[in-house]
Structure formats: structure tokens, C-alpha cells
Amino acid sequence: MEKTIAIIASLDTKEAEVAFVKEMIEKQGCKTFIIDVGAKGSESIVPHIRAEDVARAAGREWDSIYDIPKHEMIVGLLEGIAVLMPELYAQGNFDAVLSLGGAQNTTIGVSAMKSLPVGLPKLMVSTIACGQRTFESFVDTKDITLMPSIADISGINNLTRTILSNAAAAIAGMAKHAGVPLKSGQELIVGATLMGVTNTGVAEAVKLMEKAGFQVISFHSTGVGGRAMEEFINEGTIGAVMDLSLHEITSEMFGKGFSTGANNRLTAACNAGIPQVVAPGGVDFIDFYAKELPQDLNKRKHIYHNSNIVHVKLLEQEIVRVGEIITERLNKSRGPVTVIIPLRGLRQNTSPGEALYTPEVDNALIEVLHRGLRRDIKIVDVDANINDEIFSKTAAAELLRMLEQQNME
Template identity: 50%
Template sequence: MQMKTIAVIASCDTKLKELTYIKKFIENAGHRVLVIDISIGIEEPQGFDIPREDVIAASGHHWENVKNLSKGELMELAVSGITKLIPELYAQGKFDAVFSMGGVQNTSVAVSGMKQLPIGVPKVMLSTVASGNRTFEPLVGTRDIVLIPSIADLAGVNTITRTVMENAASCVIGMVNNAGKPLGNSDGVVVGTTLMGITNDGVCSAINHLTSKGIETIGFHSTGVGGRAMEELAAGGTINAVMDLTIHEITSEYFGGGFSYGAPDRLTMLCRLGIPLLVSPGGLDFVDYPLDNMPKDIDKRKYIRHNAQLAHIKILKHEGIDVAKITAERLNQSKSEVTLLIPTNGFRKNTRPGEPLYDKEVDDAIIETLIENIYNDNVIVKYVDANLNEESFGIAAANEMIEILKRFGKLDANFDI
């Protein structure tokens, strides 16, 4: 087994006992430990390799000049500093994985640094706030951070904390022993696509068709983070072509909330990248809200219960026009060819004639508004006489993606569809 270095981000004043225990545990497993101090209290920290002064310096300040600021202000500086320092240390080969433990302060600062690391680099956070009435977004963002609830407060080494600390440390040790390779860029074509349960059949047909042709295709769940993650990976080059078939997050952005909210300015980055891109209005016609937080005018709307907690609500005609205008505006920013593939018989499951979310007036308004507001000659509009969630649409989308890849020189001109 090759010895690796695991960075441990910790407050080396208040968490010294726990830090000492974890460090010894990791070293006994055959790995080195690089301790990064993020303490901001008045107690003198101990046991660190990289002092808090370096963390604060990375934020552009000197510790002596700011040490008397409020806790909140110092936390902001620590977050700013760790965000810059962690990727720099990793790029310098100083560590292979990162681990942290603590409460709100330690968690907030540590995960800010972890989010800057590539997918695949082991990242484990043992936290007192990885449970309860909280969401994952502030803690993981679009990165593969493993969160482990500490159960008890991390205030000393005892029967409970010893158990959870050993489990959490063993998690990161196992990752560096058996995996832990950062995600890289492929030499071949890697297509990113978006889907939800309500577009699954159509999109999976597209994925299966491309995969059968030897084209790697990766699906992202477009419920507030998937589309954003796909765009980040496209910008970084891991994904070099996109078949964006479910742009539902744009609708959630328009409403300013809902289950799938969280991907601001969706689609804009993709259009500006100039990579092979196919877009379809999957899920553009509905918004998803918890059953206990429905719109006030729900009696005027068509909706269905998606599950025990969530409702899928058909948007109204004027809302569809607004969302279509936003989508067209973003498509108009395309730097190179983009294909807009429009299904003429619904943008998701349950929207065919006779089904509960069928509303031809809304769907037609979306299509007409898209066409009327697209003025960039780079945008090519095509139609498929199908519902987006049907196999026939998925096959058509996949074949169109292949033709786009040919035109971009990503596939040989004689590549068989």
C-alpha cells in the first residue's frame, strides 16, 4: 500500500483532543497527515502544519490586523482564505485527500475548501450539522463531499465520538487506499444530458442509443443541482458535448422557488461555450412544489401528486410565454451552432391528450414564443412529432446529436447512426 497524505482541516484550539486522536488513527493506518488550522478564537492553537495565519493571508489579510474582528467577520475571512488555499495546496501535491470534523464553524469553512477540489478527490466531513432540518446545498454544492452526522457534539473523545470519528476517518482512508483519483478529461466524446423522472423514458432511450454506438453519455438529474453540475463539467472540459433535454430548472428559476430551484442562469454558460449542443424544452411547462407549500392560486391550476411530498403543477399560459422568452434569450447568446429540438406532443410525462397535465394552449404558447424570440442564426430549430418522454423522441434526439457531433468534427463523417 502506497503512503498517501490526508489533509485534516480543524480548529487547532477547540478541537485539539479530537484532532490528536484522528491524526494518530490515520497515521496508524499508514498515511501522513497535513493539519490545516482554521481556528479563529483567542486560544493559542497547537498541533498544526499550516497555521491559521496562512489561511487568513490567502484571503488577502494579516492575522494580526484582523484577529480582533467579530467571529462572523473572521469566519468570512477563513472561508475566503480556505477557498483559495486548498486548491493551491492540492495543485502543489501537498495532499491526496481531505478530512474535517466539527460544528457550524468548522463545517462551513472546511466544505468551502472541499468544493474547490476536483470530483474524485476524497472529501469527508464529519459534522454536527449534517442532519436535522437542513439542506445539502450549502454543504456539498456540486461536489462529491461525503457528509457524516456526528450524532453527539464533537466535544471530547468518548464512547460515541470515538466511534463516529473512527468510522469517518476510515471512510477517507478507504478512499485513498482503493480509489481517490481526480476526474480527468476524456480523449473521446463525452456527452452530458439532463433528465428527471418525468422525462426518463425519452432521455434514457437517447442515452441507450448513443451508448450502443460507443458514445459515452452521462445523465444529470435536473432538479436544482444536476444542470449546474453538468455545465461546470462542460466548462472544465470533462464533458465536451451536451444534449440538454430537460431544462426544467429554468422554470424553477422563473418562479424563484420549488423543489428544483437552485441553478441560476441555466443554459447561458452552455450556449457561450461553443461546444456541440442540442437543447429541448423538457419540463419547461411545469413547476414542482411541496404539497404543504402550494401556490395560492392552485385551484386555478392543473396539478398531480408526484409523490407523498411533492406536486407537479402545470404553469399558466402567460408564465409559459415568460419562461420561453427567457429560454430564447439564452439561446440567442450561442457562439456556435445550437440545435433546438422541439417535441410537438408534450414536454414531459402526463402531458399527452387526455392526461392530467395536458394543456395544448400552454404548450403551443411556449413553442410559438420560442420561435418568435430566437433571432440568432446559430440556433437551428427542428421538430419531432412525439412526446419528449417517448422512445421515438429519444432516438430522434440521439441521432440528431450524432449529426451535430459529425458537423463539429467530433465524429467521422461516415459514422453510422
């Protein structure tokens, strides 16, 4: 079946570039679906969707977008594109999305892409996907491919011709040869969280679940992974979790560090009532950037992860607060929960004689969890480190038990 590529751009400033990309995509054997987000429109290209149509999706009835103040126009387009794109996709208007432009077009383009399912090909050719900017604002938790335009996207020349030809070939190739959006409800998918310092234990638990016939998606719990998992739970894609690395809760409490950005962890699974096996993996440290180290660093155990990031062990009063957040959220769960506590360390480097060995801190957390969790929440103390084999086997066994019980009900 012939694939259709949606092209999002401001036709008043990118008319020639859109015409070129349209031609290149059609040479690849695909059709195009043009969405204009510019103020003045185009004399030579008739879009399938006008900017006024985009704004109307957000409830703004503008006869001419050209007469609207720019800041108000951009807000209207941002809100409208996020509403309109899922509707257009559900109607079968396109199979992939390409956008191109500078700051305004990039902001609108990636907003459109963020509203679409993972797996649908998305490519943003941008003048600002470089320099001091980070990927966070562009991609969030979605699989958006970024291509720096190198030069300004202003006219067709040797450089822009090369970049845009590559972009057209890339998006057409993704649409024709891959581009299968992730769908929920087809089979039970288990979500798992891990990070480098808990990887051995979690990865082994994942293997055991896979050996039992379950598909597991693992998320790196360093600011984006946990947030992505929560979104997949809310969408119904993930139906059970081994949330074994809650490090992002510590980052949320501090409000800084490498792993900030995944607030309200645990809440999606608790609200959904899906089976949860939870462990406080990695909650006993904060991964500070070297430039933001605490003034009392000399009083804290710490270890350099690399030249830019330092893992700093929490103090007792800090980990008590982390434990209180965990218990508060788990106590609101609508489904079965098992909490597994590794008594000999919540990460690497926490065995006797190692850099972050501080049993009084870990014990303070363990006491909070035992004291604060609801009586119907099962607690399993494992006399091992989180990366030991017995921990992995216990985690997998508990989730398998829950899923078996769920199937019997």
C-alpha cells in the first residue's frame, strides 16, 4: 500500500523547501499531506490543512491567522496541532510525519509529533537541533528523530538540497519499511526500571520473565525512562511492572541532579491497579553534576560516576523522606503490590568496605517502609544486594505469582 507522509511547515517562509521535499518524497513512491502552520499561506501550494484549521482544533475561530499577534498565534497553533494530529492520524491521513524549519516551526512540529504514538515515524529537520540545546525539549518521551539542518532552511542550494533529500529519503524509508505504531491490548507487556548501578539484578529478573513467556520493556530510570513508563501505563500498553529502580523519586525530592524530570513516579501503576513488584533500587544516592555538589560533600560518602557526575550517598533524614514518599504513593494503590527490600544494598558499591557502604542509611529506609506501608502490601526482605541472583529470582517469582493469581480471578 502506498504510504503518505505528512509535511508540517510554514508555507509563507518555507514554500520552496516544502515543494522540494514534496517532490523528493513522491519520487520515493509516497504521497504527501501538507499541513500549513504559517501566517500568510502560499500562492503555489494548496495545503490539505490550513493554519486556521489547526487553530480551530483548539477552539480558536480565526478567519485570518495573519491578523493575530504572533505570540497568541503560536500558542493557538501549538494547542491546535496537539489536538488535530491524533484525529488526522486516526482518520488515516498519513503514515509518517516530517517537519522542517527554525525555532517556531520546530516547536510546532515536535508538538505535533509528541501527540502521536510511539512507532509512527517522526523526523524533525531543524536549525536549532544543535549548539547548546539539549534533546529534552524536542523529544520528551517520544521517538522523534532530529536532523540538524546545518545551514538555515532558506532556499534550495547545494547544502539544503542534500539535507532535505536525505530527510525525504529517511522518512519515506521509515514509512515504507517499518513504521508500525506500538499498540496497547495486544498482549500483556511488563515494564521494568533499571539503571547502571542496579542493572545486573534487574536485567536477570527481566530474563526470567522473558523465559516465562512475557515481553518486558526496560526503562532507564534517570529522568526520562520512568516518565515514559508511566505514560505507557496510562495508555494501557503496559499491564504489569517490576519497578525495581526508584532512583527518580530521590531526584524529584532534591529537585536537581542528572536524573530529574520524572515526577510522580509510581502513581500511574497505583491508579491503574495493575500488578506491581517494587524495590527501592538506587534511592540511596543523588547523582549530582560536578558543578552543583553540596557544600557538605566532605561529610557524605560519594563516588565519581564519571568526570561530570558524582554519586552522593543520602543522609538518614533524607532517605527517611524518600521512604515516606514511596509509602504514601504505594498506599494509594488499587491493585496488588509486593515490595522487595534487598537488605545488603540498594545498588552497586554498597557492600562492606565499598565506597557507599552506609548501613544506617539503608536501615532508616527499611524501617520507614515496614512501618508505613499498608498491612495488605506484601513486603519481602531479601538478605542480599539488589544485584545478587536471589534478588532477581525473588522479583520475577513474585510477579509471576501475581499474574497467575490475576488469571485465576
